[in-house]
Amino acid sequence: NMIHYYDFVLKEINFTRLCSSKSLLVVNESLPGPVIRVTKGDTVYVNVHNQGSYGVTIHWHGVHQPRNPWSDGPEYITQCPIEPSSNFTYEIIFSDEEGTLWWHAHSDWTRAGVHGAIVVLPSNNTGFPFPQPDAEEIVVLGSWYKGDVNAEVAEDLEAGADTPRSNSYIINGQPGDFLPCSNQSTYKWRVDYGKTYLLRLVNAAMNAELYFAIAQHSLTVVGMDGSYLKPVETDFVMISPGQTMDILVKANQPLGRYYIAARQFDSARPDVTDYDQTNATAILEYSGNYSTSSSTPIFPSSLPTYQDIKSALNFTNRLRSLADQDHPVNIPINITTRMYITVTMNNVVFDYEGVSSSALSSALNNVSWINQDTDVLLAYYRNLSGFYTTDFPDFPPSFFNFTALDVPDNATDTIQGTKVKMLDYNEEVEIVFQGTNVFDASEDHPMHLHGYTFYVVGSGGGNFDNETDPKGYNLVDPPKMNTVSVPKNGWLALRFKASNPGVWLWHCHLDRHLSWGMNTVFIVRNGDTPETSIREPPPYLPPCTGSSPIQLL
Numbered sequence: 001n002m003i004h005y006y007d008f009v010l011k012e013i014n015f016t017r018l019c020s021s022k023s024l025l026v027v028n029e030s031l032p033g034p035v036i037r038v039t040k041g042d043t044v045y046v047n048v049h050n051q052g053s054y055g056v057t058i059h060w061h062g063v064h065q066p067r068n069p070w071s072d073g074p075e076y077i078t079q080c081p082i083e084p085s086s087n088f089t090y091e092i093i094f095s096d097e098e099g100t101l102w103w104h105a106h107s108d109w110t111r112a113g114v115h116g117a118i119v120v121l122p123s124n125n126t127g128f129p130f131p132q133p134d135a136e137e138i139v140v141l142g143s144w145y146k147g148d149v150n151a152e153v154a155e156d157l158e159a160g161a162d163t164p165r166s167n168s169y170i171i172n173g174q175p176g177d178f179l180p181c182s183n184q185s186t187y188k189w190r191v192d193y194g195k196t197y198l199l200r201l202v203n204a205a206m207n208a209e210l211y212f213a214i215a216q217h218s219l220t221v222v223g224m225d226g227s228y229l230k231p232v233e234t235d236f237v238m239i240s241p242g243q244t245m246d247i248l249v250k251a252n253q254p255l256g257r258y259y260i261a262a263r264q265f266d267s268a269r270p271d272v273t274d275y276d277q278t279n280a281t282a283i284l285e286y287s288g289n290y291s292t293s294s295s296t297p298i299f300p301s302s303l304p305t306y307q308d309i310k311s312a313l314n315f316t317n318r319l320r321s322l323a324d325q326d327h328p329v330n331i332p333i334n335i336t337t338r339m340y341i342t343v344t345m346n347n348v349v350f351d352y353e354g355v356s357s358s359a360l361s362s363a364l365n366n367v368s369w370i371n372q373d374t375d376v377l378l379a380y381y382r383n384l385s386g387f388y389t390t391d392f393p394d395f396p397p398s399f400f401n402f403t404a405l406d407v408p409d410n411a412t413d414t415i416q417g418t419k420v421k422m423l424d425y426n427e428e429v430e431i432v433f434q435g436t437n438v439f440d441a442s443e444d445h446p447m448h449l450h451g452y453t454f455y456v457v458g459s460g461g462g463n464f465d466n467e468t469d470p471k472g473y474n475l476v477d478p479p480k481m482n483t484v485s486v487p488k489n490g491w492l493a494l495r496f497k498a499s500n501p502g503v504w505l506w507h508c509h510l511d512r513h514l515s516w517g518m519n520t521v522f523i524v525r526n527g528d529t530p531e532t533s534i535r536e537p538p539p540y541l542p543p544c545t546g547s548s549p550i551q552l553l
């Protein structure tokens with residue numbers, strides 16, 4: 001196994017998109033940022049130099065980091081921010097992941113500019129579980145804001161207002177032909193007729209599930225979130241923020257130009273158009289002899305409309321683990337911890353400049369997470385009290401018809417807290433996430449767990465039924481993911497074995513909801529041996545400079 005070194009320089013640089021300019025914090029002057037490329041089992045050191053004007057952390061999304069929460073990244077969960085003019089070296093330990101993953105800032109909404117792909121190649125002796133592709137292409141989907149999104153978010157949160165909405169989606173940094181002032185810089189992917197490409201797709205958008213398609217080209221999804229799938233042939237995919245997909249694309253169509261398009265899938269309010277529904281596009285362009293000037297690219301007719309929930313579910317319901325001899329599944333069967341977690345939008349009453357006001361909030365089992373100024377990991381490791389409590393509830397405080405049309409808004413009173421769930425080493429955990437229509441605000445919630453992948457054993461519409469629904473679980477080849485959407489007005493069941501001791505964040509990957517508290521933390525206790533315990537902290541960690549005087553020596 002190899003060791004790789006990267007330097008990430010975070011700096012604000014100027015970008016012009018959608019007819020206006022702004023400065024944006026990015027890594028190594030590029031959007032998306034640099035690709036980390038490793039072979040399964042390698043270790044990577046990334047020295048992050050913060051030349052920006054505010055504190056930042058970086059998370060390696062989907063990398064399990066066995067026993068090494070110190071380098072996981074979420075601000076105030078496993079570390080305090082890397083302050084301007086300082087640096088911190090992350091040690092990223094790859095174990096069983098294989099395929100595409102990604103990295104992104106994990107503080108405020110900085111990840112709008114600070115993100116990039118991670119490619120984990122199979123080791124030479126195993127290779128891909130499909131014919132070796134001729135080449136690869138990385139496509140990162142993102143969100144573009146004309147304004148300074150971090151400043152706007154901070155202002156909005158303080159005032160209890162809604163968070164800002166993006167002005168467009170972008171494909172490898174570009175909005176594409178249908179957006180103002182954009183058609184000169186549309187991203188182009190050049191292909192040779194007859195070749196097969198491995199498309200590595202990342203949804204780095206801030207708040208949107210996205211449909212993605214390439215005109216007249218069929219997509220064969222062979223992996224997701226760093227695990228292999230049984231090949232799924234489709235003419236579009238639905239990808240949630242946080243998710244990554246490995247897709248085979250054959251360049252087998254007549255020489256020409258074809259649109260690649262990403263379109264928001266909005267399960268929340270199918271009747272509104274206040275999100276920008278204009279498609280982000282790129283162009284798949286064949287090399288060879290044909291007149292590019294005369295060939296107008298063809299638009300993908302297979303791209304579902306933005307409110308098409310059926311297509312989204314039809315696609316995600318087809319995903320299955322590869323589950324072959326070389327890639328066995330290992331689904332927990334003797335469940336020792338069962339949790340039933342409601343995912344809700346709420347209101348929370350707070351004090352704004354001396355006046356009692358109410359603000360939008362989000363919660364898990366009616367608890368809306370708040371960060372403290374010392375991270376949970378440090379507090380846990382050093383036994384410091386007062387920074388979190390261990391009473392995150394296993395069940396919602398009350399049971400009612402969660403998905404009824406008329407759930408009373410006061411059916412759940414949200415409390416704010418820093419409540420974590422403790423798990424013993426190697427516990428077998430089942431979680432049922434229950435979507436709710438509290439506040440008439442049911443929508444998909446892409447839930448992400450740090451430090452793990454989990455098996456998605458079941459999902460369905462309406463309220464989870466304890467008697468009948470488990471009978472339909474797939475315990476043979478359920479897909480393995482690190483991020484999965486809890487369906488609008490529905491439920492989703494997943495399982496994992498708590499074999500990675502540490503402090504691991506659970507959250508909705510819509511930043512809008514994360515900012516409002518749709519998160520909690522699982523602390524997995526050490527096993528009995530040093531090899532099953534959290535590793536020693538690195539010699540230096542960014543100090544916590546809040547009101548807390550506690551720092552590492």
Ligand code: C2O
Nearest residue numbers: 059061242448505
């Ligand atoms: Cu993609 Cu908590 O992160």
Ligand code: CU
Nearest residue numbers: 445508510513
């Ligand atoms: Cu959410």
